[in-house]
Amino acid sequence: xxxTIKDVAKKANVSPSTVSRVIANNPRISDKTKEKVHKTLKExxxxxxxxxxxxxxxxxxxxxxxxxxxxxxxxxxxxxxDVLRGISIYAQKHGYHIMYTYSKNEKEEKEYxxxxxxxxxxxxxxxxxxxxNDPIIxxxxxxxxxxxxxxxxxxxxxxxxxxxxxxxxxxxxxxxxIAQGHKDIAFIGGxxxxxxxxxxxxxxxxxxxxKGYIVNDDKIIHESGFDVNSGYRACKKIFKNxxxxxIVTTDDLLAFGANKFLKEENIKEVEITGFNNVPxxxxxxxxxxxxxxxxxxxxxSVAKLLIAKLNNQEMIxxxxxxxxxxxxxxxx
Amino acid sequence: xxxTIKDVAKKANVSPSTVSRVIANNPRISDKTKEKVHKTLKExxxxxxxxxxxxxxxxxxxxxxxxxxxxxxxxxxxxxxDVLRGISIYAQKHGYHIMYTYSKNEKEEKEYxxxxxxxxxxxxxxxxxxxxNDPIIxxxxxxxxxxxxxxxxxxxxxxxxxxxxxxxxxxxxxxxxIAQGHKDIAFIGGxxxxxxxxxxxxxxxxxxxxKGYIVNDDKIIHESGFDVNSGYRACKKIFKNxxxxxIVTTDDLLAFGANKFLKEENIKEVEITGFNNVPxxxxxxxxxxxxxxxxxxxxxSVAKLLIAKLNNQEMIxxxxxxxxxxxxxxxx
DNA sequence: CTGAAAGCGCTTACAG
DNA sequence: CTGAAAGCGCTTACAG
Numbered sequence: 001x002x003x004t005i006k007d008v009a010k011k012a013n014v015s016p017s018t019v020s021r022v023i024a025n026n027p028r029i030s031d032k033t034k035e036k037v038h039k040t041l042k043e044x045x046x047x048x049x050x051x052x053x054x055x056x057x058x059x060x061x062x063x064x065x066x067x068x069x070x071x072x073x074x075x076x077x078x079x080x081x082d083v084l085r086g087i088s089i090y091a092q093k094h095g096y097h098i099m100y101t102y103s104k105n106e107k108e109e110k111e112y113x114x115x116x117x118x119x120x121x122x123x124x125x126x127x128x129x130x131x132x133n134d135p136i137i138x139x140x141x142x143x144x145x146x147x148x149x150x151x152x153x154x155x156x157x158x159x160x161x162x163x164x165x166x167x168x169x170x171x172x173x174x175x176x177x178i179a180q181g182h183k184d185i186a187f188i189g190g191x192x193x194x195x196x197x198x199x200x201x202x203x204x205x206x207x208x209x210x211k212g213y214i215v216n217d218d219k220i221i222h223e224s225g226f227d228v229n230s231g232y233r234a235c236k237k238i239f240k241n242x243x244x245x246x247i248v249t250t251d252d253l254l255a256f257g258a259n260k261f262l263k264e265e266n267i268k269e270v271e272i273t274g275f276n277n278v279p280x281x282x283x284x285x286x287x288x289x290x291x292x293x294x295x296x297x298x299x300x301s302v303a304k305l306l307i308a309k310l311n312n313q314e315m316i317x318x319x320x321x322x323x324x325x326x327x328x329x330x331x332x
Numbered sequence: 333x334x335x336t337i338k339d340v341a342k343k344a345n346v347s348p349s350t351v352s353r354v355i356a357n358n359p360r361i362s363d364k365t366k367e368k369v370h371k372t373l374k375e376x377x378x379x380x381x382x383x384x385x386x387x388x389x390x391x392x393x394x395x396x397x398x399x400x401x402x403x404x405x406x407x408x409x410x411x412x413x414d415v416l417r418g419i420s421i422y423a424q425k426h427g428y429h430i431m432y433t434y435s436k437n438e439k440e441e442k443e444y445x446x447x448x449x450x451x452x453x454x455x456x457x458x459x460x461x462x463x464x465n466d467p468i469i470x471x472x473x474x475x476x477x478x479x480x481x482x483x484x485x486x487x488x489x490x491x492x493x494x495x496x497x498x499x500x501x502x503x504x505x506x507x508x509x510i511a512q513g514h515k516d517i518a519f520i521g522g523x524x525x526x527x528x529x530x531x532x533x534x535x536x537x538x539x540x541x542x543k544g545y546i547v548n549d550d551k552i553i554h555e556s557g558f559d560v561n562s563g564y565r566a567c568k569k570i571f572k573n574x575x576x577x578x579i580v581t582t583d584d585l586l587a588f589g590a591n592k593f594l595k596e597e598n599i600k601e602v603e604i605t606g607f608n609n610v611p612x613x614x615x616x617x618x619x620x621x622x623x624x625x626x627x628x629x630x631x632x633s634v635a636k637l638l639i640a641k642l643n644n645q646e647m648i649x650x651x652x653x654x655x656x657x658x659x660x661x662x663x664x
Numbered sequence: 665c666t667g668a669a670a671g672c673g674c675t676t677a678c679a680g
Numbered sequence: 681c682t683g684a685a686a687g688c689g690c691t692t693a694c695a696g
Contacts, residue, residue, distance in 0.1 A: 002450065004673060015683045020675060028681055047450035051386045052673035055688045060383065069417070081413050085401070088434045097453070099431050102420045118334065118379035121429070336689060347667045352691060360665055384689035387672045
């Protein structure tokens with residue numbers, strides 16, 4: 001049988017209120033009764049019923065995660081599991097639990113959010129991605145419910161977010177290639193509505209124009225997915241008209257796809273770079289230069305921001321930038 | 333403001349009890365009041381407070397997932413994300429939510445389980461792996477709390493589990509190799525305390541002896557992890573004394589590591605096989621034969637079993653075998 | 665068919 | 681410093 005506060009009270013010869021106060025470490029309880037109650041608490045292996053507690057406190061200490069199960073394959077991407085771990089590790093340390101829900105589309109996403117909010121299930125929501133003009137972010141803002149986003153939102157007003165500096169990471173990467181002598185660099189991206197897609201593209205453009213190179217929009221290809229096939233298709237399109245010496249992509253899987261095309265066509269000496277530093281089991285032919293985004297750090301930080309807010313902690317910043325790292329595997 | 337059953341009752345001019353009964357679709361309510369109440373329910377956008385409901389029903393409709401965050405790297409393995417998805421998809425369809433917790437070791441694992449159980453947070457627990465003489469399974473059995481396991485437990489008495497037929501999958505794979513003319517086949521496994529490790533090893537041994545080959549224990553290597561480095565080390569050990577024509581492994585990452593060693597040593601024409609059919613971005617040098625285990629199906633099925641039990645459904649079987657598929661990429 | 669009452673296991677203002 | 685009481689938002693046996 002589960003033991004309740006009443007059982008403890010009876011055994012310790014005090015009232016339930018007193019037991020509750022001892023548990024809450026209320027300062028007005030005498031050391032003597034504190035000790036006595038603590039003893040029976042131990043003896044009976046008492047554990048508070050969090051559901052009852054939630055009902056009165058109106059807090060569940062649960063964070064809800066909305067995972068888009070879309071066809072862009074983004075969340076089959078290996079980095080994602082590290083995000084989950086990062087979130088959980090911070091949350092557990094601070095007494096929060098994590099709940100997750102897959103949703104197939106925007107409609108379902110909104111539905112689950114309503115459910116999370118109005119059934120009183122969660123105290124806050126974590127979003128795993130930010131789109132341009134993001135309908136979910138708007139919705140959450142309108143509902144005025146605590147949430148935090150992985151990815152810099154378009155309009156950052158009063159919203160909590162965590163991200164890499166995608167602009168800077170791509171900017172530096174392109175600079176790195178230029179320093180190696182590359183003058184003709186193409187760009188392959190996934191769906192452009194993701195904010196990180198936009199930021200990486202900006203970094204690419206800016207790096208080129210800062211050195212006086214002309215940005216040729218025909219060398220910029222966006223595909224509908226973040227997968228190997230999309231990379232393959234994009235690379236094919238580029239080489240129909242051009243022969244760049246390097247291609248930057250916004251995701252390792254795109255890079256792998258591009259590589260596949262080059263290999264099939266027996267095109268050599270083109271440098272391909274990716275993003276996310278996905279494990280490629282390096283025994284295989286060759287690995288690519290990539291940007292390590294510290295997925296676990298992203299998860300950890302987003303949980304940190306949201307929990308700080310839920311505890312009404314003073315925050316200096318409404319966002320955290322997680323450092324990236326250029327993993328150089330260029331052939332030179 | 334959140335709207336409660338009282339608000340609805342007042343507006344619809346009935347008692348709270350009646351509103352509750354309408355929501356529960358109690359047959360003794362007249363169609364007329366049913367209609368009336370449903371209308372105001374809609375108008376006020378009423379959503380039940382699941383916490384309050386849980387307090388009286390003593391059910392939360394939440395399933396708890398314990399994820400070992402051990403150093404064997406097993407749960408950084410890509411197949412794992414598909415398991416999560418499978419669990420969630422079935423659960424959501426049936427009105428359950430999923431909560432997950434990482435735990436560093438057995439002690440933490442037990443702690444979190446106690447918390448899940450005695451704080452009344454979850455209705456059932458899902459375990460992602462079964463060990464030989466598994467202390468967590470024992471513990472859960474002793475607590476007599478509903479749970480289900482991915483992986484066949486050593487003692488299946490009255491416990492719910494889901495698994496591939498690991499014995500059969502490996503048995504058939506080795507047979508397949510033998511049919512291709514291989515006579516000298518070595519074995520590389522990860523930690524042997526996992527039940528699937530044992531089953532796969534048995535399949536290997538049985539396939540050999542069924543054909544009259546002698547099983548040589550020196551050609552069976554177990555390493556402490558399921559990662560590339562472990563595979564590399566194991567392969568090195570094997571080739572110190574032998575030169576098998578094929579090596580079967582219990583995980584693709586082990587296979588990749590073995591492959592790496594062979595490549596470095598310039599050893600050709602050794603067939604390596606894996607398990608899990610991890611994506612290798614096939615543009616790379618060559619892909620390996622592997623067993624697809626249908627990770628999503630494993631997750632889906634384990635949720636199915638556990639939820640059936642929680643709803644006291646009649647069960648014909650206390651387990652589900654998820655079909656595997658040999659993905660043949662052998663060079664012949 | 666419907667309502668008033670009790671209760672799920674806690675917390676907390678009120679009173680002493 | 682401690683207890684009795686009310687209340688969080690539901691469900692459900694009891695009564696009519």
